[in-house]
Amino acid sequence: MTTPPTRRPRPSPSAGAAWTTLAGLLAFGLGQASALDIERVGDHYVITVKDLLADPEVYQSELRDRGLDITLRVAPTSAGNARRMFVLHDVDSPALGPARARERPHHHRRRARPVPAARRLRDRGEGPVDYAKKAEIILGRQAMLGEKYAIPPGLAMPGEPLHCVAFVNRSLAEVQELLRERGVRARFISNGQRRAQDSAPSGCYVLDGVMSAHGEPLLLVGSTPNPRLTP
Known part of the structure; x- marks a missing residue:
């Protein structure tokens, strides 16, 4: 007696298409995600940090793409010190300059739907479009449990x-x-x-x-x- 060969189940065309589409959407989403939102408002750039836990090189890459010679560091600190921004202008010869922290309107803090902590702690700063010097910016974020304060x-x-x-x-x-x-x-x-x-x-x-x-x-x-x- 001959046993008929066992057929392996094949995914249906619709299932395969669904997986392909999902993979494409995930890849697109990961590839397009940005850590900063850099918006030109009049003669200033308004920079919003969307991802406080991003790799520092991601910040630098996005700032360089806009022609901004800015070093951005996000450092853990206390809840009361979070959102504070420390700015060194023209780091080869530190001096006061025009870049400054910009508080978000209060209504941004009262969202109806919950958002991850890293997203809730967004902060922003602004500086003139024609600012040509080198600047270093340190932005405080609330430390995670057990994390030492850098500020x-x-x-x-x-x-x-x-x-x-x-x-x-x-x-x-x-x-x-x-x-x-x-x-x-x-x-x-x-x-x-x-x-x-x-x-x-x-x-x-x-x-x-x-x-x-x-x-x-x-x-x-x-x-x-x-x-x-x-x-």
């Missing part, structure tokens, strides 16, 4: 544990107690040290303080107060 905010800035508290030149014991009351524990560093320590000598004074990550204060300590520093 560490001061400990007394809005939203930080010691906001509006005069802590500079106070004893380490006093400042530690203030931080404990707020549910955070500091690490310490002193002049000449390269790495933060979990403890500091008793009797020290706090000379400065920043947030190195969410809930992680970093205190600069010294053996004596610094009379040139004001609380």
Whole structure:
């Protein structure tokens, strides 16, 4: 008895066409996605960062395509420091210049449909079309869970544990107690040290303080107060 050969199922023409179309749409979408929206408004460019987690080279490529000699870095920072923009104009000879941050209208922050966090944190800046110098721009974005801050905010800035508290030149014991009351524990560093320590000598004074990550204060300590520093 001869067994008839087994036929392998073939995809229907319609299924094959659907897969081809889907692959084409995906490829088109990936290829056309941009990290920046660069719009000319009068005599200025308005640059909106659409993807805060894009590869830095993507930013540079899109800026070069518009003839802009701008280095853009997006750096993790605190929620209160996010959306702030730091600009160096003519980086070979830094000076104040015309580029500046531009706040988005409030209605953009009250969208009815949810959007990913990276998209919600869009920010924009503007600068003149005829600006011919080289500029470096650092834009703060809210750090992800566990991510260290590349732009560490001061400990007394809005939203930080010691906001509006005069802590500079106070004893380490006093400042530690203030931080404990707020549910955070500091690490310490002193002049000449390269790495933060979990403890500091008793009797020290706090000379400065920043947030190195969410809930992680970093205190600069010294053996004596610094009379040139004001609380």
